[in-house]
Amino acid sequence: MAGNSSMKGRQTVRDMVLSMAAIGVVVAVGYLFLPHGGGDGVHVVDYRSSLASAKRAAPYPLLGPEGLSDKWRATSVEYGQDAKGNATWHLGFVTPSGDYAAIEQSNGARDQVIENVVAGAKPDGSATVGGKPWERYQGSQYRGLTVQTGSATTVVTGSASYQELSELAQSLK
Numbered sequence: 001m002a003g004n005s006s007m008k009g010r011q012t013v014r015d016m017v018l019s020m021a022a023i024g025v026v027v028a029v030g031y032l033f034l035p036h037g038g039g040d041g042v043h044v045v046d047y048r049s050s051l052a053s054a055k056r057a058a059p060y061p062l063l064g065p066e067g068l069s070d071k072w073r074a075t076s077v078e079y080g081q082d083a084k085g086n087a088t089w090h091l092g093f094v095t096p097s098g099d100y101a102a103i104e105q106s107n108g109a110r111d112q113v114i115e116n117v118v119a120g121a122k123p124d125g126s127a128t129v130g131g132k133p134w135e136r137y138q139g140s141q142y143r144g145l146t147v148q149t150g151s152a153t154t155v156v157t158g159s160a161s162y163q164e165l166s167e168l169a170q171s172l173k
Contacts, residue, residue, distance in 0.1 A: 042094050047077040051091070054079035058087050060107050060152035065171040071096035072168070084108075093158075093168070100142075101158035101168050105149070113153040118144040127162065129169045136162065145169050 051064040057079065065072070076092035086108040093101045104117040114121050120140035127134050127145060134145040144157035145165050156169040 042073055042075060044073045045075060045077055047074045047091055050077045050079065054089055058089065060150050062089050063103065063105060063149065063154055063172040065168065066173045068171050095160045095164045097164060099158060099160035099164065101160040101165055104155040104157055105152050107152045110153045114146055114155060117155050117157045118142050127166060129166050134169060
């Protein structure tokens with residue numbers, strides 16, 4: 001009887017080792033054949049059809065970029081209108097340097113539009129972009145360039161440098 005108990009213990013250890021080996025094989029096969037890693041995790045969106053639709057619906061001349069290099073990757077796009085008739089346009093990008101930049105446009109109250117997209121906005125001088133004067137703002141997290149375009153306030157904002165924000169603003173048509 002004692003020999004039988006010893007044999008049972010060795011079988012249990014052997015079965016456990018075999019089970020672990022089988023699990024290891026499954027994990028190795030999964031690692032080799034299933035996609036993993038790669039890229040920087042940025043999900044690029046095609047904004048062109050949304051831009052065309054928003055231009056038709058907006059109660060102001062809605063602006064979108066033209067001629068940006070492929071290094072500007074669009075990541076978010078949204079157009080909406082609230083109950084008061086204030087229309088908002090948003091188009092977000094990862095810039096060539098890897099920072100965030102966005103076009104924000106609305107026919108809402110100018111100061112409120114700026115505060116909504118550049119929290120804690122404080123005037124930070126001005127810049128000439130495409131021959132037009134733009135106001136610069138520095139916020140607690142983002143900076144922005146803003147200009148009045150008809151009845152709308154246009155803000156180019158983000159964590160990107162003023163240089164990259166100016167490049168985005170220059171592309172607006």
